[in-house]
Amino acid sequence: MIRAINVSDAPKFLTLRRQLAKETTFMLHEPEEIGEDPVVEEKKIQQIIDDPHKAIFVLANDHELVGYVAVFGDSLSRIKHRASLVIGILEAYTGKGYGKKLLQEAEKWAKDHGISRLELTVMTTNKRGLWLYGTAGFHVEGIRRKALIVRGRPVDEFYMAKLI
Numbered sequence: 001m002i003r004a005i006n007v008s009d010a011p012k013f014l015t016l017r018r019q020l021a022k023e024t025t026f027m028l029h030e031p032e033e034i035g036e037d038p039v040v041e042e043k044k045i046q047q048i049i050d051d052p053h054k055a056i057f058v059l060a061n062d063h064e065l066v067g068y069v070a071v072f073g074d075s076l077s078r079i080k081h082r083a084s085l086v087i088g089i090l091e092a093y094t095g096k097g098y099g100k101k102l103l104q105e106a107e108k109w110a111k112d113h114g115i116s117r118l119e120l121t122v123m124t125t126n127k128r129g130l131w132l133y134g135t136a137g138f139h140v141e142g143i144r145r146k147a148l149i150v151r152g153r154p155v156d157e158f159y160m161a162k163l164i
Contacts, residue, residue, distance in 0.1 A: 001059070001060050001061075002057055002058070002059050002060075002098075002101055002102060002105050003057065003058060003060065004049075004055065004056070004057055004058075005045055005048070005049070005056040005057065005058050005068070006045075007042050007045050007046050007049070009045065009058060009065060010038045010039075010041040010042040010045055011038045011041075012064055012065045013041060013045065013056075013058070013065055013068070014034065014035060014036065014038060014041050015064070015065070016058075016064070016065040016066065016067075016068065016088070016090070017029070017034045017088070018031055018034045019090060020088040020089075020090065021033070021034055023090065023091045024091070025123075025150050025151065026122075026123055026126045026129060027088055028086075028148075048070075052113065053072075053073035053074055053075055053080070053083070053113070054070075054071060054072050054073060055070070055071045055106075055109050056068055056069070056070045056071070057069050057071075057102060057105045057106065057109070059089065059093070059098050059101075059102060066089065066090045066092070066093045066098075067087075067088060067089035067090060067093055067098055067099075067102060068087070068088055068102070069085060069086070069087045069102040069103065069105065069106045070085065070086040070087075071083050071084075071085055071106050071109060071110060071115075071118075072084045072085075072086070073110075073113065073115055080114070080115075081114065081115060081116045081117055082115065082116070082117040082118070082119060083110055083115045083117070083118055083119070084118075084119050084120060085103075085106055085118055085119070085120045086120070087099060087102055087103065087106075087120075089102070094128065095128075099132045100132065100135070100136060103132070103133075103136045104136075106118070107162075107164055110164060111164055115164070116163060116164055117161060117162070117163055117164070118138070118161065118162045118164060119159070119160070119161045120133065120138065120160050120161075121144065121147070121157045121158065121159055121160070122157060122158050122160060123148065123150075123155050123156070123157050123158075124143070124155070124156045124157060124158055125155065130158070133160050136162065137162045138160040138161060138162045139160060139161065139162070140158045140159070140160050141159050141160065141161050142158070142159040143156055143157070143158055143159070144156065144157050144158075144159060
């Protein structure tokens with residue numbers, strides 16, 4: 001089930017983000033960079049819920065959160081038409097169409113909020129991510145060389161966008 005995040009999801013959201021950081025190097029944070037205080041996470045989630053330019057949608061099973069997509073927009077006149085996306089899905093739930101459904105939820109929310117451009121970055125080595133974004137209508141607009149250092153090595157990432 002995909003739904004908007006709730007403040008009460010804070011402990012499970014922290015667990016999800018820590019697990020994602022352990023399972024893959026394709027997420028931005030290292031495992032130790034994910035907070036552990038649910039109260040702090042509750043405050044961050046509440047700020048996002050209260051901001052009309054931001055949203056988080058979670059993929060939940062009966063007991064836990066197993067994926068999410070975050071949409072980060074802005075109120076500035078020149079950029080309020082665009083938003084950045086971050087998506088993460090636990091390995092056991094990949095390849096089942098959930099990524100596509102999360103992106104569709106983010107796109108629906110974006111359209112409802114006057115956003116006409118979605119943006120994201122993806123490591124050039126993330127074949128699954130590239131396939132997902134490509135089939136969802138995102139196009140590579142550029143490359144950011146040595147944009148990240150992963151396990152001591154520089155990694156390039158593609159800058160991708162979709163006009164909606």
